[in-house]
Amino acid sequence: MNEKTTLPGAGRRRFLQAAGLTLAAAGAGLTQARAGQPDPAITEVQDWARYLGDGVAVRAYGKPSEFEKHVIRRDVEWLTASRESSVSFTPLHELDGIITPNGLCFERHHAGIAEIDPSKHRLMVNGLVQKPLVFTMDDIRRFPRENRVYFLECAANSGMEWRGAQLNGCQFTHGMIHNVMYTGVPLKYILEEAGLKTNAKWIMPEGADASAMTRSIPIEKAMQDCLIAFAMNGEALRPEQGYPLRIVVPGWEGNMWVKWLRRIEVGDEPWHTREETSKYTDLLTDGRSRRFTWIMDAKSVVTNPSPQAPLKFKGHNVISGLAWSGRGTIKRVDVSLDGGRNWTTARIDGPVLPMSATRFYLDFEWRGEELMIQSRAMDETGYVQPTKDELRKVRGVNSIYHNNGIQTWLVRANGETENVEVS
């Protein structure tokens, strides 16, 4: 991140629009009846209560309500040179539970979305194997399969925030993550079908898209828990997520989860591909870089309130957020309302699964005071999510990737919420 010079004018109004409400209405509720008067939402017969709606199969593949049109992936135009090699962000502030709906999973493409005819898709396994093999999609579906829920986080998630608070919205600061139940074949079965040679130490998945994405993965990880997935959340992978086949590399950076998977090569050394040398290496202050920083450290973010979803009401409110760790399960999440001076342990609800997003809540009373909301995740290995300053102390500000520092949202008296950094 550089060139912070050409910054255009104030965006407060836009911020308010993005938040989807005018804050003058905060604390009142837009459609609420006047005190003491009967509520027309109750006393008047609504259209939907009188007339017939669409019949079955009119919506052969169902979509969200038209009132949810704002719940979409968004991109940051200035971030990249073209949309074919770019990223869009998951609207985390509009979601709950732990599963990301398929159509809202953030996208990262390097040569646009490959639209693949599954009857023409092949998976090849070659290199240091007894017998190089080719599989059709029908073959893949005849292997024993498993269902597992994992988060996928881009290593560059929060990468724009290294030098300070930059983007107003957890969609943009933290939205390069999704959490999905995959159905797929353990990669182990496929590698064993080809028969690994004794000097097999690494694998390299390759995509069928025009970027022919490649990454090196150590054989231990490949045999331990990688999946060759063909379904997400119960249906076929979406084209944006690698239809018809992608590799799942649990807990490790999203770039390794090669989409449109067409080949796996087995070798005795890493390949040092473009995506693990010029990109996805972490430049530190001494001018040297860490490489093969595969694991995603424990991280969390409060999704509500956040800049796109400000507090609207005084009184009882729910703080909600997500926590995850590439090293296993989330053990605990603490929330602070005063910028990290004091912490309260949040309530975790829903499944707590290894290398999956975990939902947490803090129920609280808001009296209209200014809040500095933070969350802090801890995982089963005892790792505690660091502050941004603690991270910078070790890594400086040029490493782009793996920014898992604690996020602060400043909530003002009118409910307006902003991305800030605190001392």
Added chain:
Amino acid sequence: MSRFLKICAVAGALTLLGGHAVQAKGFGLGREALPEEIAAWDIDVRPDGQGLPEGKGSVKEGEEIYLERCASCHGEFGEGAGRWPVLAGGDGSLKSEHPEKTIGSFWPYLSTVFDYVHRAMPFGNAQSLTPDETYAIVAFLLNMNNLVKEDFVLSRENFTSVKLPNQGGFYMDDRETAEKHFWSKEPCMKNCKPKVEVVGRARVLDVTPEDNKKGPRVD
């Protein structure tokens, strides 16, 4: 035995085999890949030169191809047009406030350049470059980074003799030792700091997306 019971019996026997018992013998799925098929897809190149195709190309040939097929995005001098990647320059910038990560200043291995250009460039017309053209472009990129002279010819034979300056600038992920303090004891819960002040605000920067809005470039 009724047909239904027979089916049940067979199903039971299959269940008893269990996933791992079957797996030890393999599943009998897939077919052997043909050499021509492997050759068509297996084009990757490693730092030790494994995977390099026969061929060669000169700086001069590379310049011509580069200007025709690469310069519109990467710039005539590798400076990067608009927000497209910069390919040359940035020497000595890695410790600075704004590091410029180019082939010459940052990339550790030349094989990565060959592999990437051959598999994914030009953007929008991937795998259209012949091995000779790729050698030529890589030779020109080396020259652009002042790493070879103008009369240099890159080939499979001399490829591994070219070293990039920053090869030694990388080391294996050491977070579990260098950042061991993040595996802290019980974290502080009460009165963890004397006071808290806002020291930075996203709104000051004002780069959150909006229609027709431009902002700084982020790698």
